[in-house]
Amino acid sequence: MAIALLLHLVAATLWVGGMFFALLILRPAALPLEIPQRVGLWTRVLERFMKVVWGIVIILPITGYWMIFAGFGGMQGLGMHIHIMEGLGWCMIALFLVIHQRAFRPMQRMYAELLIPEAGLYIERLRKLVQINLLLGLAVIAVAGAGRYW
Ligand code: HEM
Known part of the structure; x- marks a missing residue:
């Protein structure tokens, strides 16, 4: 259970932290570059980040269901915050697949x-x-972390 939660937390942190860094730190810093340099930078950055996110979208559900079935004894009796995390988690994974196939690959x-x-x-x-x-x-982080106290 502890290993599953640790892997789950590291994966969630890297994914959300990576998106935050890309949008709010790297993007404004890259704006002054000429368009060819900027597009080249984003291509190289995203080629690396997408590989990491592929690992993350495999680790998150595996460790999540590992905790649910090995730690909490199955789906019945789970807190609402875990159901919400599961639902939003699958939305994030589906959107990642759309981003990968419909934006990253064509780019x-x-x-x-x-x-x-x-x-x-x-x-x-x-x-x-x-x-x-x-x-x-x-x-998801807000719901996962604070949901049990609501
Ligand atoms: C794909 C489906 C997912 C499932 C089935 C799942 C399941 C779980 C479970 C069972 C826990 C332990 C809850 C507890 O100890 O009370 C947990 C914790 C957590 N999950 Fe998920 N999760 C999923 C996706 C995600 C995603 C996408 C994120 C964030 C991007 C996320 C972030 C977290 C965080 C931050 C915690 C720690 C909460 C705490 O212990 O305070 N999870 N998850």
């Missing part, structure tokens, strides 16, 4: 074909979707 392809303005458009789409996932992630 990567456009950049490889040197279609820089087109790649920039996909970065903009990616930014909007990641904004939603960051808000969902913060909501």
Whole structure:
């Protein structure tokens, strides 16, 4: 149980912290760059971050259900905050798959074909979707951490 919770917390922290860093720290710092440099930077940054998030979206449900079935004895009698976390968690994972397939992959392809303005458009789409996932992630953390006291 302790190992599952530890892995779960580390995965959640890296995912939500990574999205926060990308949107609120790296993005404004990269804005003064010329568009080709900016698109290149985002392509390289996201290629690394997406690989990490693939691991995270596998670890989070595995450790979550591990705690539910090995620690809490199954789905019945679970606190409402855990059901909400589970539901929002799957929404985040589904949105990650959309981001990966409908924004990141096309952006990567456009950049490889040197279609820089087109790649920039996909970065903009990616930014909007990641904004939603960051808000969902913060909501999940609030519910997961404080929900049992509500
Ligand atoms: C995919 C489905 C998920 C399931 C089934 C799940 C399940 C669980 C369970 C059973 C716990 C232990 C709760 C307790 O000790 O009271 C937990 C804790 C936690 N989860 Fe999740 N979780 C999921 C997704 C997520 C996501 C996406 C995040 C954040 C991005 C997240 C963040 C947390 C946090 C911060 C805690 C620690 C709460 C605390 O002990 O104070 N979980 N989760």
